[in-house]
Amino acid sequence: MTRIAILGAAGRMGRMLAQATLQTDGAELGAAIVRPGSSLIGADVGELIGAGKCGVAVTDSLDKVIDAIDVVIDFTTPALTEQAVALCKAHGKAIVIGTTGLDEAQEKTLGEQAKAVPVVYAANMSTGVNLSLNLLATAARALADAGYDIEVIEAHHRHKVDAPSGTALMMGRAVAEACGRDLRTQGVFSREGRCGPRTDDEIGFSVVRAGDIVGEHTVMFATEGERIEITHKASSRMTFANGAVRAALWVAQAQPGLYDMQDVLGLRD
Ligand SMILES: NC(=O)C1=CN([C@@H]2O[C@H](COP(=O)(O)OP(=O)(O)OC[C@H]3O[C@@H](n4cnc5c(N)ncnc54)[C@H](OP(=O)(O)O)[C@@H]3O)[C@@H](O)[C@H]2O)C=CC1
Numbered sequence: 516m517t518r519i520a521i522l523g524a525a526g527r528m529g530r531m532l533a534q535a536t537l538q539t540d541g542a543e544l545g546a547a548i549v550r551p552g553s554s555l556i557g558a559d560v561g562e563l564i565g566a567g568k569c570g571v572a573v574t575d576s577l578d579k580v581i582d583a584i585d586v587v588i589d590f591t592t593p594a595l596t597e598q599a600v601a602l603c604k605a606h607g608k609a610i611v612i613g614t615t616g617l618d619e620a621q622e623k624t625l626g627e628q629a630k631a632v633p634v635v636y637a638a639n640m641s642t643g644v645n646l647s648l649n650l651l652a653t654a655a656r657a658l659a660d661a662g663y664d665i666e667v668i669e670a671h672h673r674h675k676v677d678a679p680s681g682t683a684l685m686m687g688r689a690v691a692e693a694c695g696r697d698l699r700t701q702g703v704f705s706r707e708g709r710c711g712p713r714t715d716d717e718i719g720f721s722v723v724r725a726g727d728i729v730g731e732h733t734v735m736f737a738t739e740g741e742r743i744e745i746t747h748k749a750s751s752r753m754t755f756a757n758g759a760v761r762a763a764l765w766v767a768q769a770q771p772g773l774y775d776m777q778d779v780l781g782l783r784d
């Protein structure tokens with residue numbers, strides 16, 4: 516059994532992760548952590564998510580439970596992710612990180628810390644998105660030099676705090692890498708006013724925030740006379756939660772290192 520601690524257990528993803536853990540063979544819900552001061556502390560996690568009593572009480576500190584679990588799953592905020600990885604490193608525990616919006620410095624630190632503990636870090640845990648990264652690289656290699664403009668369009672629910680989404684950035688990087696471009700200099704993240712015509716090599720990003728959209732991503736390859744669109748639409752957060760629990764079972768057996776869902780799913784070319 517792999518004992519899993521869910522960080523941010525009261526969040527949109529946290530609740531799904533608790534449910535996915537309870538439903539997965541080989542996974543055991545070891546702990547569910549919420550913010551100190553939360554009224555949920557002490558509640559039974561199963562009752563909290565409507566799954567019936569499971570005998571695990573909500574707690575407010577990863578520190579207190581970390582020696583009793585094998586893997587942490589973190590879908591929270593970059594600040595809490597930083598703290599969680601440091602704690603996992605100190606206690607030799609693996610971690611699965613789904614949190615998005617980490618900055619370059621935070622990602623660099625994560626890379627250093629992952630030399631000591633196994634880490635799966637992925638902006639999207641769904642099989643479909645991770646497979647589409649390979650399709651995107653194939654399309655970009657074939658089309659980028661043939662005069663096709665590349666644009667990434669994403670849509671999410673009204674509560675999302677980071678933009679563009681981690682998945683949009685991951686897709687943009689996959690495309691840029693496949694056609695020898697640099698997202699830092701050739702990514703265009705806003706257009707407003709008289710900004711002029713697009714350049715051939717830019718990769719544009721457009722963002723929608725509305726209602727309860729779970730997560731939708733399209734990469735468009737457009738030229739005179741035709742366009743190809745590769746689209747992924749998530750209709751339930753359970754797809755991300757199941758991917759994260761699968762990653763937790765995988766990373767519990769892994770050597771220290773920084774991995775992503777391509778590794779977990781065996782999709783790396
Ligand atoms: N990789 C993937 O497949 C996916 C990634 N995500 C990413 O996961 C992250 C979370 O998304 P979502 O669940 O929608 O967001 P929510 O805001 O619903 O959940 C985040 C949770 O983290 C908790 N939290 C924040 N700070 C602390 C703290 N210091 N101590 C304890 N708990 C804390 C929040 O508690 P409180 O409410 O009290 O602030 C909240 O419950 C985002 O970065 C999102 O982009 C989302 C879906 C899929």
Ligand SMILES: O=C(O)C1=N[C@H](C(=O)O)C[C@H](O)C1
Pocket residue numbers: 615638639671675679680681682683729730731
């Ligand atoms: O915040 C979300 O909800 C999601 N965030 C991830 C991202 O930023 O790409 C993944 C998914 O699309 C849902």
